[in-house]
Amino acid sequence: MYDIINKKKRGCVLTQEEIRFMTEGYTKGEIPDYQMSALMMAVCFQGMTEEETLALTLAMRDSGEVLDLSEIEGIKVDKHSTGGVGDKTSLVLTPMIAALGIPVAKMSGRGLGHTGGTIDKLECFPGFSTELTKEQFCQNVNRIKMAIMGQTADLAPADKKLYALRDVTATVEQLSLIASSIMSKKLAAGADAIVLDVKTGNGAFMKEEKDAFALAREMVQIGKNAGKRMAAVITDMEQPLGNAVGNSLEVKEAILSLNGLGPKDLMDVVYALGAEMVLAAEKAATEEEARNLLEQTIREKTALDKFAEFVETQGGEKQYVYQPELLPAAGIQMQVINTDTGYVGGILAEEIGLANLILGGGRNTKDSPVDLSVGILLHKKRGQALQPGEALATIYANDMEQAKEAYGKIVGAYRIQPQAPEELLMVKGILR
Ligand code: URA
Numbered sequence: 001m002y003d004i005i006n007k008k009k010r011g012c013v014l015t016q017e018e019i020r021f022m023t024e025g026y027t028k029g030e031i032p033d034y035q036m037s038a039l040m041m042a043v044c045f046q047g048m049t050e051e052e053t054l055a056l057t058l059a060m061r062d063s064g065e066v067l068d069l070s071e072i073e074g075i076k077v078d079k080h081s082t083g084g085v086g087d088k089t090s091l092v093l094t095p096m097i098a099a100l101g102i103p104v105a106k107m108s109g110r111g112l113g114h115t116g117g118t119i120d121k122l123e124c125f126p127g128f129s130t131e132l133t134k135e136q137f138c139q140n141v142n143r144i145k146m147a148i149m150g151q152t153a154d155l156a157p158a159d160k161k162l163y164a165l166r167d168v169t170a171t172v173e174q175l176s177l178i179a180s181s182i183m184s185k186k187l188a189a190g191a192d193a194i195v196l197d198v199k200t201g202n203g204a205f206m207k208e209e210k211d212a213f214a215l216a217r218e219m220v221q222i223g224k225n226a227g228k229r230m231a232a233v234i235t236d237m238e239q240p241l242g243n244a245v246g247n248s249l250e251v252k253e254a255i256l257s258l259n260g261l262g263p264k265d266l267m268d269v270v271y272a273l274g275a276e277m278v279l280a281a282e283k284a285a286t287e288e289e290a291r292n293l294l295e296q297t298i299r300e301k302t303a304l305d306k307f308a309e310f311v312e313t314q315g316g317e318k319q320y321v322y323q324p325e326l327l328p329a330a331g332i333q334m335q336v337i338n339t340d341t342g343y344v345g346g347i348l349a350e351e352i353g354l355a356n357l358i359l360g361g362g363r364n365t366k367d368s369p370v371d372l373s374v375g376i377l378l379h380k381k382r383g384q385a386l387q388p389g390e391a392l393a394t395i396y397a398n399d400m401e402q403a404k405e406a407y408g409k410i411v412g413a414y415r416i417q418p419q420a421p422e423e424l425l426m427v428k429g430i431l432r
Helices: 002-009 016-028 033-046 050-061 089-099 118-122 134-144 157-168 175-188 209-225 247-258 264-280 287-299 302-313 349-358 400-413
Strands: 077-081 104-108 146-150 193-200 229-236 332-337 342-347 375-378 391-397 414-417 427-431
Touching: 002 016, 002 033, 016 033, 016 050, 016 157, 033 157, 033 175, 050 157, 050 175, 050 209, 077 089, 077 175, 077 264, 089 104, 089 118, 089 146, 089 247, 089 264, 089 287, 089 302, 104 134, 118 146, 118 247, 134 146, 134 302, 146 302, 157 175, 175 209, 193 209, 193 264, 209 229, 209 427, 229 264, 247 264, 247 302, 247 375, 264 287, 264 427, 287 302, 332 400, 342 349, 349 375, 349 400, 391 400, 400 414
Parallel strands: 077 104, 077 193, 104 146, 193 229
Antiparallel strands: 229 427, 332 391, 342 414, 375 391
């Protein structure tokens, strides 16, 4: 390990054998944290080549179970978002894709910090479970074309250990390390095609557009080198996506979207990612054809029915999809009132995510309990004109003190300016 650290420190290229040796040794506990930290820091300064990045990704993928989805018929597609606030895209998109007969075998995570997670959202349906065996997962996808399971403990354990180490040694922010970390988990999840939603903006991991493009490029390249069909869509996270932030409110917005009433920013992202998934699955030859097929699933409510079927198959109350008013609801509603004249120039997404955390709707640590019923509904988004006295948002809370604290955070998140801001494109680019 000393020689490997020294080699990287001097800017030399590590061999595949060296990368496997250190990944396996670290996972087994044979290489101590201090040596791995030194290596990660050397990587931050010297970078990694495409070959090194691929070798690290594959070594981390192989450190645990790699799902074999060969019993699922057809081209299996997966989708991954680098995380944001109000991101309920998977809840809308997965049933749309499945309604077209394309198998979606998806592994999702829980929320942490200011960002939410698909699994918490799905648990708003009483009885719903993402603890599926691999056999149930495959059977469900074969039968109804979709299943979502929680990440198993044995999925890329090397990444889990390494990510925790990077987190406390200031070595998270290195593109090849981020790309290999994300892709090791995606490759272990076994799909044939992976469509990435790489977010950029103040609420995203990648604040700058050029960094988001660079990360997307690295991940697409890793996936292709590993034999997968790949696409990445770079999308805006300058403000929360859609109007709802908070688990049950987001599920309600997803159901509205499946009924054809989705907010435009959310649906722009859904259609852009969806078209890539349909193209990767070879169900359409052009983007336009793919979009038409997707629109049809909303118009004819086949995606809504698919979502209900999915909820029922995984043990949840199907009726809640048709009667979303049954979903968990918070006891206190408090309006956030605007006092200025002007336009919404922006909404700091991270601050809105933190307001949801104050309300109890997110996790400070990975074991914190989550109140599914609380959250924030934004009534004004970027570009909208404002008059004093109008409501910017409604807070849904179960505790008055928390609601008051969240109020201040939300007011602070709104950037109000005298002139209308430039319109933002939701989709910044697509890489294949
Ligand atoms: N998300 C991950 O899974 N890994 C990283 O390194 C950064 C973000």
